[in-house]
Amino acid sequence: MTTTTTGSRALTAPAVRAVALEKSYGDGDAAVRPLRGLSIDFDAGRFTAVMGPSGSGKSTLMHVLAGLDAPDAGQAFIGRREITGLPEKQLTRIRRDHIGFIFQAYNLVPSMTAEENILLPGRLGGARADRGLFREITGRLGLSARLGHRPFELSGGQQQRVAVARALVSRPDVIFADEPTGNLDQATGAEVLGLLRAAVDEYDQTVIMVTHDVQAASLADRAVLLADGALAGDLQAPDAGRLAAAMLEVTR
Amino acid sequence: MNPIATANLRSGGRRLFAAGAAVAVAVAFVVAALLMVDSFSRTMRVQAQAETAGADLVVSLQDGADPAGDPVPDEALAQRLQDQPGVASAQALRNAYAEGELGGQPAMLRLSEHPGHSTSPLVSGALPHAAGEAVLTEDTARVYGIGPGDEIVVEAADPAVTGQPVAPETQQDDPGPARYIVSGIVEGSSPYARAYLTPAGMDRLPVEAWPESIRIVLDGEAHGDPAAQTAVQQDVAAVLAAATGQEIAAMGVQGTGIGEQLRVQTGEQIVEARMQDLTGQANVLAGVLAAFGAVALFVAALVIANTFQVLVASRTRTLALLRAIGAARRQLRSAMLLEGLVLGALGSIAGALLGYLAALGLGLAAGRFWQFELEPVAPTFAAFVAGPAVGVLMTVAACLLPAHRATTVTPMAALRPADVEPARRRVSWLRLSAGVLLTAGGFAATVLGGMRHEMLPAAGGAIAGFLGVLVLGRLFIPPMVRALGLLLAGPGRFSRRGALPRLVAQNARQVPGRTTATTSALLIGVTLVSTMTIGAASAQASLERELAQRLPLDMAVGFAGADAGDVSRVLDGSGLVTAEVLLPGAAEEARSGETQVPVTVLAPEPGAAETAQVMRRTTALPDPGTALVAPATLQEGDEVELAGRVLDVEPAGWLPAGTIVLNPADAAGLSFSEDAGQLWVRVPDDAGSGELGRLTAQLGEHTEVVVAEATLLRASYAPLIDTVLLVVLALLGAAVVVAVIGIGNTLSLSVFERRREAALLRAVGMSRGGVGGLITLEAVLMAVVALVLGLAAGALFGWAGISSVFQAEAVPVVLAVPWDRVAMIGVAALGAAALASLLPARALSRTSPAAGLSVD
Incomplete structure (x- = not known):
């Protein structure tokens, strides 16, 4: 176990907060309890990795924090707003206006061009995308020449870059990334992680990434470890060695 | 425009084309019908004007x-x-x-x-x-x-x-x-x-x-x-x-x-x-066409609903992604409805043009082939506005349920590739009770309507009952396919031969939804065609039986004084004689009350082979003690005195005037000769009234007495029955198209769903041919189930339809199943299933064993 710093929390409210989250599925022998009274804060403007072995509850945590799934008990906040207990319509609006998503695969609507995919949240009724920002981000991500292409005409790395651009252009409060490198080769995966890092450093975004890849997590500002639905570790500026050791400890 | 709808339309592609074709066909039918009725009534007006x-x-x-x-x-x-x-x-x-x-x-x-x-x-x-x-x-x-x-x-x-x-x-x-x-x-x-x-x-x-x-x-x-x-x-x-x-x-x-x-x-x-006078006729025509139009629209609606269900299923991942990044349910629903609206509008425009062309063609054909000169078909407001409007409304209405289903996709579904097929939902209580209510109520109304000869409950009940069957299909179609598969597999769990059918049986249980959707698509087509075929055959059989009842003889030619050779030459030359028998006659005086009239007496042997050949019903011949008497031969009276015998009189409208028919037992002692006799003739069932008219006119040059009422009546029904058969053929074609579209849709969905299954089968050692054969066998077994259900429903609907049209007193209805045409339906259905399965079978058999095992 390692120490926790609380320095920045005094200055600004956390971007995302979980308070005593409980969640279970099924009953009897098949019962699973992915969240057991989990409480955790995620600071704004930082890159946080959520790690843990399979079944540790890291995916369920992300679903609940992103308003995709409802907990049995406890609270989840995006900024100061509690999202637990909100009706589906408002949750949808919060996802659209305040949350960006990058998934492992199948990130893009296949029948839309890269540009349409990037601008989709805005066209669904969110804030109108800033033209200048759009041009800057797509330029920075090297997508300018690929904007008219459809997803199947793009490589896996390019597709993930489009997903990153979509998340950045709508300037959300938080970007959730779910195993964003899981489907990519080493080099492309590193490139996508670099982009997430840049999102935090250059665009002052908050990124929460769920992963089980120690290399990926070592690029984050902070790594939280989950085991059996509870917090099992919290590392600031983690390096791969410490992370691997911590992971070994929780899986033991 | 809604960005989702635009993207959806872009990706719908071929599947939307099929649904659009269904809309176009239905709208074309409605538009053509409206234009033809308009042209028909204008023709009537022009004819009436010419009259003055x-x-x-x-x-x-x-x-x-x-x-x-x-x-x-x-x-x-x-x-x-x-x-x-x-x-x-x-x-x-x-x-x-x-x-x-x-x-x-x-x-x-x-x-x-x-x-x-x-x-x-x-x-x-x-x-x-x-x-x-x-x-x-x-x-x-x-x-x-x-x-x-x-x-x-x-x-x-x-x-x-x-x-x-x-x-x-x-x-x-x-x-x-x-x-x-x-x-x-x-x-x-x-x-x-x-x-x-x-x-x-x-x-x-x-x-x-x-x-x-x-x-x-x-x-x-x-x-x-x-x-x-x-x-x-x-x-x-x-x-x-x-x-x-x-x-x-x-x-x-x-x-x-x-x-x-x-x-x-x-x-x-x-x-x-x-x-x-004519409006009545035009209204009947319009009513019949409206009924067919409704059927066409109904079938198209089912195809569209089916297509959109397939689209929703194939878009699950995209829909979930859209929900995750913030698309509201309302936006997904309206995108789907908008898609339906665009499809409906395009299909309807194409349909209106198609209908206009069809009406033009029909107008020309009527003039050329049926000697019925119609006023030129002209575009009317009703046809070009009402027809497409109905098409658009129907399309959007058919999209409502799939659109609702699209909104129930959870955003979670976007996050991970779906692993094992989740347990399929059970049939909901709402669906079950609605289905039972529709089926029971619908079929009861159909049977009652048929028995009481009321058209509205029979037709409405048939539609409701059939909808009920479709709603409940999930309950009994998969078990039927499964049973059929197991039956085909035979006993012995380890036999090689039974492997494919056994897999089909297991799939029917594993994916009841897909099995039901595919079978339903065929079921619609088969039911429609068999209803028409069995209905037409029953109508024909009922009319024939009634005609034979009333008019057991086609034609009687008397040639008192004429040369029998001339008459035979005319008859033989006409090519209209399937059987003839020369009955010797006796010239006698018959007495009834105070009057005494000369008559021709005939005494055919009821049991003789040639009598049975020439007559349509030999039971019409008299029993001993009874005399059949032609109308207007005797004064009113119950008895006739003939050569010293007193016989009961039974009027027989089918005999030539002045003819009396006796049982041979009563004819002893009369002197019969061929010169005084009559030639009884049977003509083909399909003889036209023109040919018969010419034959009677030619015979009239040589003889005095010709009765051909039955044949003329039959000839007057012939065009009606031919028309019905033509409609049946057209429907058969349309239904095959609809069925191929329907099965093609669901089977192409199955390609999407089954890539992993196919890869797994290939990985554990099934050959390419085996995978392809599996898909085809599945389609064929589903076609067999659809045939059985569709023929049963078609027999009921056909009987009820004809029975509700005919008045009980006029013509008692018999159910006739034309086995040759039923066999044609069977071949068409199985062929359509096999044909529609070809592409999916090919696509799946090419799956590489490794490809399907990795995610996505």
């Missing part, structure tokens, strides 16, 4: 008046009207029926006086000027293949043949046939061979011509002016009333009546009166 032939007023006999009574619209009355103020001319027209020859072929002719002011345009030649000239209607000229310069011969009246009274003076003079030369052809159609003559030509006729009407044309400006027509109508009525001493009565569109005999109508009133 440019006259302002027409004096004619009232409906039900006696043509031999008094007064009649004759020359004397016309003279009186001629001098009325405002009247330019009053022409009395005569009309006659006679036998004769057209270009050497025997014909029944209707001869009318040519009105000087006729508006019927000449097609060729010139109007008649001399007494020896005549014009023919276009139809007549075409049917008999004659034209200007050819000869018309009109025979003197023969009372035995025409049944018309003959004026005494013509009979005494026996003027012989009159001859006319065709001077021209005018437009027009009629069920008779029809010719127009000059007044002098009418005078030359060897038969009596009857006053038919007085046609009045008004002076100058007043000609064609409705106000003037009405004013003069009253004057004319007053003159006629004064001349005949009878009362004037207003009779609506029937004009102004004078007593019980005459009436005066304006041209407009004649047209309206005709239209009122």
Whole structure:
């Protein structure tokens, strides 16, 4: 176990907060309890990795924090707003206006061009995308020449870059990334992680990434470890060695 | 525009094309039907207008008046009207029926006086000027293949043949046939061979011509002016009333009546009166077409709903992604409905054009093949607005349920590739109760409607019941497919032969939704076609049976005095004889009450083979002690005395006048000879009325007695039944298309769903052919289930449909299943299933064993 710093929390409210989250599925022998009274804060403007072995509850945590799934008990906040207990319509609006998503695969609507995919949240009724920002981000991500292409005409790395651009252009409060490198080769995966890092450093975004890849997590500002639905570790500026050791400890 | 809808339309591609085709076909049907009904009723109006032939007023006999009574619209009355103020001319027209020859072929002719002011345009030649000239209607000229310069011969009246009274003076003079030369052809159609003559030509006729009407044309400006027509109508009525001493009565569109005999109508009133008669017919036609249109729309709606379900299923991942990044449910739903709207609009526009072309083609075909000249098809507001509007509404309505389903996709589904198929939802209580209610209520209404001969409950019940079957399909279709698969697999779990059917059976249990959707698509087609086929066959069988009941004999030819050889030659030459038997006859005197009449007595053997061949029902022959007597032979009475025996009388409308039929047991002692006998003839079921008319006319030259009522009746039904069969064929084609679209849709969904399954099967060692065979076998087994269910439903609906149309008293309905056509349906359904499975089977069999095992 390692120490926790609380320095920045005094200055600004956390971007995302979980308070005593409980969640279970099924009953009897098949019962699973992915969240057991989990409480955790995620600071704004930082890159946080959520790690843990399979079944540790890291995916369920992300679903609940992103308003995709409802907990049995406890609270989840995006900024100061509690999202637990909100009706589906408002949750949808919060996802659209305040949350960006990058998934492992199948990130893009296949029948839309890269540009349409990037601008989709805005066209669904969110804030109108800033033209200048759009041009800057797509330029920075090297997508300018690929904007008219459809997803199947793009490589896996390019597709993930489009997903990153979509998340950045709508300037959300938080970007959730779910195993964003899981489907990519080493080099492309590193490139996508670099982009997430840049999102935090250059665009002052908050990124929460769920992963089980120690290399990926070592690029984050902070790594939280989950085991059996509870917090099992919290590392600031983690390096791969410490992370691997911590992971070994929780899986033991 | 909704960005999701745009993207959806882009990705729908081929599947949307199929649904659009279904919309187009249905809308085309509706539009074509509306255009044809419009063209039909305009044709009727034009024909009615031609009937008045440019006259302002027409004096004619009232409906039900006696043509031999008094007064009649004759020359004397016309003279009186001629001098009325405002009247330019009053022409009395005569009309006659006679036998004769057209270009050497025997014909029944209707001869009318040519009105000087006729508006019927000449097609060729010139109007008649001399007494020896005549014009023919276009139809007549075409049917008999004659034209200007050819000869018309009109025979003197023969009372035995025409049944018309003959004026005494013509009979005494026996003027012989009159001859006319065709001077021209005018437009027009009629069920008779029809010719127009000059007044002098009418005078030359060897038969009596009857006053038919007085046609009045008004002076100058007043000609064609409705106000003037009405004013003069009253004057004319007053003159006629004064001349005949009878009362004037207003009779609506029937004009102004004078007593019980005459009436005066304006041209407009004649047209309206005709239209009122015909509206009934046009309404029936419109009703039938509307029913077919509704069926077409219903089928299209099912195809569209099915297509959109497939689309929703194949888009699950995208829908979930959209929900995750913030698309509201409402946005997904409206995107789907918008997609339906665009599809419906495009399909409807295509359908309207297609329908217009079809109507144009039908109009031309009607003129060319059925000698039925229709007014040109013209675009109407109703057809081009209502038809497409119905198509769009139907499409959007069919999208409602799939659109709702699209909104139930959870955003979670986007996050991870779905692993094992989740357990399928059970059939919900709502669905179950709605299905049971629809099925039970619908079928009960169908059976009741059929039994009580009421059309609305029968048709409504059939639609409701069938919907119920589709709703409940999930409950019994997969078990049926499964049972069939297991049956085919046979016993022995480890046998190689049974591996494929066993897999099919297991799939039916694993994916009941897909199995049901695919089978339903075929079920719709099979039910539709078998309903029509079995319905048509039952109608035909019922009519045939009824006809045989009433008229057990097709034709009886008596040749007292005629040469039997001549008669045989005519019969043999006609090619219309399937069986004939010469029955010897005895010339006897029959006594009934005070009267004694000469009769021909026949005594056919009921059990004889040739009797059975020639008659449609030998039970019509009398038992010992009973005599069948032709109508109008004896005075009313229950008994007849014949050669010393007293027999019970049983009237038989199917015998020639003066004929009595006995049981052979009662005929002992009578002297029979072939000369006094009759030839009984059976003709083919499909003999046309034209051929039969010609045959009877030819026989009439040699013999006196011909009865062919049954055959003529049957011939008059034949076109109806042919039309129904044509519709059946068209529906068969359409249904096969619909079925292929439907199965193709669901099977291509299965490709999407089953890539991993196919890869796994390949990985564990199934051959490519095996995977492809699995898909095809699955489709074929589902087709068999659809056939069984569809034929059962079709038999019920067909019977109920025909039974509800027929009145019980008139024709008792029998259920007839035409096995040859049912076999055709079976081949078509299995073929369609196999065909539709080809592409998916090929696609899946090419799956590489490794490809499907990795995610995505």
